Amino acid sequence: xxxxxNGQTTVQGTDDTLTLDDxxxxxxxxxxxxxxxxxxxxxxxxxxxxxxxFAIYALLRTVDDLVDLAEDKLTNGQITRQEINDLLENxxxxxxxxxxxxxxxxxxxxxxxxxxxxxxxxxxxxxxLMDGVAMDxxxxxxxxxxxxxxxxxxxxxxxxxxxxxxxxxxxxQALQHAIELGIAMQLTNILRDIxxxxxxxxxxxxxxxxxxxxxxxxxxxxxxxxxxFVELMKFQIERARSYYRSAEKGIPMLQKESRFxxxxxxxxxxxxxxxxxxxxYDVFSRRAYRSFYQKISTIPAIWYKTRxx
Numbered sequence: 614x615x616x617x618x619n620g621q622t623t624v625q626g627t628d629d630t631l632t633l634d635d636x637x638x639x640x641x642x643x644x645x646x647x648x649x650x651x652x653x654x655x656x657x658x659x660x661x662x663x664x665x666x667f668a669i670y671a672l673l674r675t676v677d678d679l680v681d682l683a684e685d686k687l688t689n690g691q692i693t694r695q696e697i698n699d700l701l702e703n704x705x706x707x708x709x710x711x712x713x714x715x716x717x718x719x720x721x722x723x724x725x726x727x728x729x730x731x732x733x734x735x736x737x738x739x740x741x742l743m744d745g746v747a748m749d750x751x752x753x754x755x756x757x758x759x760x761x762x763x764x765x766x767x768x769x770x771x772x773x774x775x776x777x778x779x780x781x782x783x784x785x786q787a788l789q790h791a792i793e794l795g796i797a798m799q800l801t802n803i804l805r806d807i808x809x810x811x812x813x814x815x816x817x818x819x820x821x822x823x824x825x826x827x828x829x830x831x832x833x834x835x836x837x838x839x840x841x842f843v844e845l846m847k848f849q850i851e852r853a854r855s856y857y858r859s860a861e862k863g864i865p866m867l868q869k870e871s872r873f874x875x876x877x878x879x880x881x882x883x884x885x886x887x888x889x890x891x892x893x894y895d896v897f898s899r900r901a902y903r904s905f906y907q908k909i910s911t912i913p914a915i916w917y918k919t920r921x922x
Contacts, residue, residue: 633727636720637664640671647674653908654878659870665732665779668724673742673772675721676704680746694751701747705740712736732778738771745771758819758852762796769802770795780871782863790863794875797856798882804849805885807896811836818849836897846894850886857883864919872919880915881908 644667645652655666679700686692707717711726728734745767755761773791782788803810803817810817816833823830826845833842857879864872864879881903888901 631718631720631723633723636723636727637667639720640664640667640724643667643671643674649905650881650903650908651878653881654874657874657877662779662871664724665728666776668721668728669734669772669775669779671721672708672725672739673746676701676743677746679704680749684750697747697750701743705743708739709736728779734775734778738775741767741771752815754816755819757821761817761819765796765799766792769799777867780875781868782866783868784866787863787866790860790866793856794860794863794879797853797860797879800849800853800856801882801885804846804853804889804896805901808836808898808900811897818845822848838895838897843894846889846896850889853886854883873915876915876919877912880911884911 641664644655648670651670655663658666680697683692683697683700707719707722708725711717711722712729714726716726717723745764748764748767755764770792773795774788777788777791807818811834814834816823816830818833820830822845823833826841826848828839828841828845832839860879861876864876867875884903884907885901888903889896892899892901
């Protein structure tokens with residue numbers, strides 16, 4: 614039987630009849646199901662670039678889901694930390710074998726094996742990604758923004774560095790801007806998901822920032838809306854936007870055929886910050902998002918803007 618993606622990223626078994634097209638279709642379906650803004654942007658890439666991008670996202674999502682599931686089991690005493698480490702180590706070993714040329718009959722690994730034939734993605738990048746995702750298993754608060762930056766780099770910026778090899782670039786400075794875009798997007802995720810993370814007992818914002826705005830950890834965990842919280846959110850939103858602005862400088866350094874898709878992804882993600890503002894900074898009870906119409910309405914202006922670069 615061929616693989617079908619059914620909303621769960623856990624791959625069951627192997628299949629000798631699996632074709633490369635099946636493998637890429639599986640990765641594409643994961644992206645379409647879980648990352649609608651990301652998926653919309655990829656549709657504006659040439660077909661030869663779409664499949665490798667889907668392979669990257671599928672690996673990211675699968676490892677992330679593995680960790681989320683393991684976290685729940687760890688909390689309920691159904692799994693040990695060592696067993697979780699073993700699961701992650703298994704993925705790392707499979708990835709290493711893939712880089713050595715071994716063909717794994719797992720659809721994600723098949724797609725990666727094919728991607729690596731054409732694109733020079735350093736193995737340190739997906740390994741950093743796995744280490745970053747693992748930081749959520751035994752979560753500890755970030756005291757400073759520098760600490761949060763490392764987390765954002767590992768779970769998001771390395772994705773930008775990997776995809777940059779597929780997009781193509783004329784100046785290696787584009788890689789620094791790819792890092793900045795990853796930081797911007799992860800900061801956006803953090804701000805959008807504050808309410809959900811509190812329900813999981815977590816604060817991703819740096820403790821130094823809460824102190825700066827005289828907003829206590831206790832108030833945060835109680836989802837207290839007040840003037841200090843609003844000022845804290847304004848500060849965080851401006852920080853994220855500053856990374857978007859700097860990241861945008863790297864788009865003209867990409868191959869022309871890639872610029873439009875990257876700009877769509879960046880613009881629509883940045884607009885989540887606007888949605889937070891429109892919600893009165895209430896991230897406790899309202900999830901900020903952009904509708905499909907709002908996303909596609911940005912396309913004409915972005916198309917014109919990228920034509921000028």
